[in-house]
Amino acid sequence: MDPAFAIAAEQGVLIVSASGENRTGGALSDRARAGNTAKVLKSLDAPGLTAVRFLAPGLDAWDPLLLARLLSVAREAEARGLSVDASGLPHGMGRVLDMALAVPPQNAGGRAEEPGFLETVGEKALAWPKIASAVLDFLGAITQSLARLLAGRASVSSRDVWAVFRECGVDALPIVTLTSLLLGLILAFVSSMQLKLFGAEVYVASLVSVSMVRVMGPVLTGIVLAGRTGASFAAVIGSMQVNEEVDALQSFGIRPVDFLVLPRVLGMVLMTPLLTVYADVAGISGGFLVGALMLDIAPAVYIENALSFLSLSYLWIGLFHALVFGFIISFAGCYEGMNCERNAAAVGRAATAAVVNSIVGIIVATSIITVILTEIGL
Amino acid sequence: MSLAERRNAPQIAPDAAVTAAGVTVAYGTRVIQRGLDFTVHKGDIFIIMGGSGCGKSSLLRVLMGLVPPAQGTVYYGNRDFWGGDSAERDAVMRRTGVMFQSGALWSSRTLAENVALPLEYYTDLSPASIRDIARFKLAQVGLAGFEDFYPSEISGGMKKRAGLARALALDPEIVYFDEPSAGLDPVSAARLDELLLQLRDTLGMTVIVVTHELASIFAIANNSVFLDAKTKTMTARGDPHDLLRHGPEEVVEFLTRGKGRGSAS
Ligand SMILES: Nc1ncnc2c1ncn2[C@@H]1O[C@H](COP(=O)(O)OP(=O)(O)O)[C@@H](O)[C@H]1O
Ligand SMILES: [Mg+2]
Numbered sequence: 001m002d003p004a005f006a007i008a009a010e011q012g013v014l015i016v017s018a019s020g021e022n023r024t025g026g027a028l029s030d031r032a033r034a035g036n037t038a039k040v041l042k043s044l045d046a047p048g049l050t051a052v053r054f055l056a057p058g059l060d061a062w063d064p065l066l067l068a069r070l071l072s073v074a075r076e077a078e079a080r081g082l083s084v085d086a087s088g089l090p091h092g093m094g095r096v097l098d099m100a101l102a103v104p105p106q107n108a109g110g111r112a113e114e115p116g117f118l119e120t121v122g123e124k125a126l127a128w129p130k131i132a133s134a135v136l137d138f139l140g141a142i143t144q145s146l147a148r149l150l151a152g153r154a155s156v157s158s159r160d161v162w163a164v165f166r167e168c169g170v171d172a173l174p175i176v177t178l179t180s181l182l183l184g185l186i187l188a189f190v191s192s193m194q195l196k197l198f199g200a201e202v203y204v205a206s207l208v209s210v211s212m213v214r215v216m217g218p219v220l221t222g223i224v225l226a227g228r229t230g231a232s233f234a235a236v237i238g239s240m241q242v243n244e245e246v247d248a249l250q251s252f253g254i255r256p257v258d259f260l261v262l263p264r265v266l267g268m269v270l271m272t273p274l275l276t277v278y279a280d281v282a283g284i285s286g287g288f289l290v291g292a293l294m295l296d297i298a299p300a301v302y303i304e305n306a307l308s309f310l311s312l313s314y315l316w317i318g319l320f321h322a323l324v325f326g327f328i329i330s331f332a333g334c335y336e337g338m339n340c341e342r343n344a345a346a347v348g349r350a351a352t353a354a355v356v357n358s359i360v361g362i363i364v365a366t367s368i369i370t371v372i373l374t375e376i377g378l
Numbered sequence: 379m380s381l382a383e384r385r386n387a388p389q390i391a392p393d394a395a396v397t398a399a400g401v402t403v404a405y406g407t408r409v410i411q412r413g414l415d416f417t418v419h420k421g422d423i424f425i426i427m428g429g430s431g432c433g434k435s436s437l438l439r440v441l442m443g444l445v446p447p448a449q450g451t452v453y454y455g456n457r458d459f460w461g462g463d464s465a466e467r468d469a470v471m472r473r474t475g476v477m478f479q480s481g482a483l484w485s486s487r488t489l490a491e492n493v494a495l496p497l498e499y500y501t502d503l504s505p506a507s508i509r510d511i512a513r514f515k516l517a518q519v520g521l522a523g524f525e526d527f528y529p530s531e532i533s534g535g536m537k538k539r540a541g542l543a544r545a546l547a548l549d550p551e552i553v554y555f556d557e558p559s560a561g562l563d564p565v566s567a568a569r570l571d572e573l574l575l576q577l578r579d580t581l582g583m584t585v586i587v588v589t590h591e592l593a594s595i596f597a598i599a600n601n602s603v604f605l606d607a608k609t610k611t612m613t614a615r616g617d618p619h620d621l622l623r624h625g626p627e628e629v630v631e632f633l634t635r636g637k638g639r640g641s642a643s
Contacts, residue, residue, distance in 0.1 A: 155499065236486075244482035247444050251478075252496045252548070253471035259499075 005036050012048050014082075016040055016073065017055035018066055037069045041076055052077045054097075055088040062091050071100050138335050142265060145257045154258045156266065164267025168229040168326075172275060176224055180279040183220055184208055184286025192295055201295050205302045206309035208287030214314045215321060217280040218272075219366060222325035225272060226358035230333040233264055234354035237337025238347040246338075261334040265327065272326030273319045280318065313378060321369060328361040390456045395420045395552055395584040396441060400450030403436045409448070409610060410436050416603045416615050423578055423585045423598045425618060427632060428605035434588040435479060435556055437605065441586065442554050443471050454552075472500060475545030479556040481537030483529040489516060489540045490525035496547045515543040520569065535562045542570075546577070553577070555587040559594060571597050592633065604629045 008015045044052070054070055056063075074084045074097065084101065086094035115123065148154035191207045237260055240246050246256050284306060291297040336350040336357070390397055394417045401414040410433035418424045426434045439445045441452055443459065451460040454470050483492050493512035497503060503511070513525055519539040529537055538561060545553055555574075559567035571594045577583045589595060595602070595618050602621065604614040606628065614621050614629045622633050 157498070240485075243485065244478050244480065245484050247439075248476070248478060248482040248484065248544075250444055251442055251471060251474070251476040252499070253468035254496070254499055255468070 005040050007040060007043050009043075009046060009049070012050040014043060014046070014049050014052045014077075015055060016052060016070075017057060018059060018063075018070075037073065040073050044073070044077055044080055044082070049080075049082055051083045051085060053085040053088060054094070056090060056093070059090055059093075062093065067093055067097060067100075070097060074101055075105075134339070135335065138338070139331075141257045142261060142331070145255065145262045148258065149262060154255070154262075156258070156263050160259075160263035161267045164229075164264050165271055167232065168225050168268055168271045169275060172225060172228055173278070175228070176221060176275060176279050177282050179224060180212070180217065180220055180282035181286040181289075183216060184212060184283035184288075185290050186286075187211060187216070187283070188287040188290035188295075192290070201291075202297055202301060202305050204291055204295065205287065205297065205305035209284050209306040209310050210314060212283035212287075213280045213310060213318045215318065215366065215370070217283055218276045218318050218321035218325060219362060220283075221272060221276045221279045221322060222329065222362045223359060225268070225275070225326070226329045226332075226355050226362065229268065230329040230354045230358045231351040233330060233333030234336040234340070234350040235347055237261075237334060238340030238350040241337070241340045242342050242344065242347060256338065261338065264334055265330040268326040268330035269323055270326075272329070273322040276318060276322035317369075317373065317378065321366065324365050324369070325362050328365060329358045332357040332361060390453055391417055391419065393420050394418070394453065394455065395422065396586065397453040398441065398450070399453060401437070401440060401447045401452065402449035403433055403440055404448035405436075411605055411610055411612070412449070413611050414450070414603070414605075416612065418584060418586055418601065420584055421578060421582055422601045423574060423587065425595050425599040425602040426586065426588045426605065427590075427595070427602055427618075427629075429607050429632075430590075432605045432607035433610075434605060438554055438556055438586075438588060442474060442476050443467050472548065473551050475548065475550035475553040477538065477541045477545045477553070477555045477558055479560075481529070481534075481541040483537055483540055483544070485529050488526050488528055489521060489532070489543075492529070492540060493544050493547050496544070500548060511547070512543075515546055516540065518546070518573070519543045520566065535566060538562065539566070539570075542573075549581065550583065552584045552586065555585070555589070557588055557590070559589060559591050567591065567594065570594075574598055595633070604632070 006017045008017075052074070054074075056066070059066070070086070070089075074086070077084050078101070086097040088094065089097065145154060149156055187208045188204050192201055192204045195201050195203055195207075237246070240260070246260070249256050249259055287306070288299070288302055291302045292299050333354040336354040340346050340350040396418040398414045398416050402412040403410045403414075404412075414437065426437060428434050436445075440447045443452075446460055451458055453459060457466075457470075459467060459470060483489070484495065487495065490509065490512040493515050494508045497508045497511060501508075513522070516522060516525060519542050521536060521539055521543065524532060524536070524540075529540070532540070538558060542555075542558065545555075559570055562570065574585050574587070575598055578585055585598075587599075599618050602615065602618045603612050604621070604625075605611075606613040614625045616625075618633060621629050625633070
């Protein structure tokens with residue numbers, strides 16, 4: 001094996017000469033070089049050494065890998081109090097090495113090692129109380145902000161509330177129309193298959209209208225808004241964190257919660273119920289299309305059946321769902337945005353987390369509300 | 379802050395605008411700078427110097443109220459800023475202006491709307507008056523005609539100048555600048571220096587600047603502090619003209635040839 005470094009000791013000076021085709025892409029494998037470097041490091045401990053000199057007589061090109069190896073040798077040598085002479089290296093490599101040596105490695109804290117599987121699981125579990133308290137803190141901050149607004153000690157810019165109205169109102173109309181209409185169609189189709197067995201197809205109408213108004217309309221609206229608006233809240237506020245725009249607000253003594261979060265929460269809590277009413281109408285229309293065109297139910301009969309089973313309390317229940325969902329979505333979006341780390345990848349993660357948490361929150365809230373309503377007999 | 383420390387509160391000079399008292403800047407357990415004691419007097423143009431990465435921006439964030447210090451506190455006048463409650467801090471911060479290193483303009487608003495926002499939030503001026511003020515502040519930094527541009531539509535140097543216009547929106551008593559002239563052409567940089575002097579002389583503003591520009595340090599500064607990355611503390615303070623003659627070696631080197639280059643970072 002062609003040695004990468006020839007080592008010779010002369011009057012207390014260790015001469016390390018890189019010989020052979022010792023350059024990137026050369027004949028010597030990385031492993032051979034590494035083994036050889038280890039040998040050089042070992043010979044630094046020889047007694048009576050005072051200095052190390054680097055030579056590379058046969059070197060005909062710039063070699064970053066060689067430099068990297070020599071740097072580690074030089075650092076070790078300096079740690080042992082030996083002087084390092086790199087002036088024998090060609091192509092100005094000696095000067096580059098000197099520059100790298102000029103600043104000793106700083107203890108900048110470094111990175112913790114990648115944790116193993118069990119540690120990751122443990123850390124996640126231990127993080128729960130912290131997350132829970134951060135969420136509660138944020139809830140408290142929003143409540144205080146609302147209190148300041150009601151006491152007239154904070155102002156919410158109406159322009160921002162309008163922007164939220166538009167974003168989760170008008171702008172969301174097309175996609176809410178499409179999805180609710182189709183959901184109405186699907187409900188009508190699936191239920192008609194079963195009801196046909198009893199010759200009770202006309203009840204498709206009430207089944208669609210009741211399920212839309214009571215729960216499906218709000219849930220669907222919530223999911224659409226979580227994907228559209230919740231994600232955009234997180235991304236917008238998150239990128240404001242990255243650009244120091246949130247700091248800029250704070251530097252004027254303007255509280256980011258008052259200015260960025262409260263308008264979004266208020267706008268969303270007011271707008272989601274309205275959008276839900278619209279989704280209900282679209283869904284019922286979808287069922288109507290199936291009933292009138294494919295099940296041959298007379299339009300008047302369909303409408304009569306659809307409305308006769310709807311009670312006002314169903315509408316209130318649906319709107320209550322929507323209000324809760326609006327809060328969950330805006331809360332999750334703003335929370336993720338405000339807690340976004342300061343880099344671009346974190347903005348993406350914040351948006352994803354906002355959507356996932358909103359949808360989980362919507363489903364959990366629906367279950368809880370349904371159980372409670374069933375218990376009290378509504 | 380413990381009671382014992384409170385009793386040891388420093389002697390605050392009567393004309394002090396901002397006083398750092400034993401300030402330690404840290405991220406978690408990692409200390410960036412410790413034991414910082416200095417006073418910025420009213421009407422000073424005060425420079426924070428030091429190699430890149432030594433913690434100048436981090437110190438600025440503590441002084442301007444964005445991040446609490448790990449130890450010690452900051453006084454505005456003779457009031458303990460970090461010892462007070464958050465409403466008091468908001469009130470102080472309303473009277474300070476900040477120009478961030480990257481501008482930090484609100485990206486969903488035009489330049490005029492950026493300058494107008496603090497005015498809308500804090501004053502009951504009519505929209506037309508606010509618009510006029512915004513137009514004037516932008517003209518002051520050489521951005522007349524760009525009122526309706528969005529931050530994404532202008533260059534980095536222009537963003538900084540717009541950030542300055544916004545920092546001056548409420549005519550603050552104290553303004554903070556993080557590397558104001560980095561990224562500006564020499565003419566704009568010289569104009570900026572002139573503007574700082576004017577603001578100090580006409581409005582009596584106190585100006586606190588992080589900068590590497592030797593030309594502007596010697597043109598405008600009358601007080602400074604030098605942060606050292608290796609020892610993680612300040613190694614000199616005072617008028618940079620004096621430091622040039624009597625300061626410690628690394629400060630003299632910084633002020634004569636370093637321009638912040640070649641320092642450990
Ligand atoms: N958000 C942060 N979290 C952790 N460390 C940080 C953060 N911001 C800056 N630092 C560290 O603090 C040190 C000082 O940074 P900074 O104040 O930006 O320096 P300067 O403005 O003097 O160039 C650097 O070592 C940097 O790595
Ligand atoms: Mg900086």
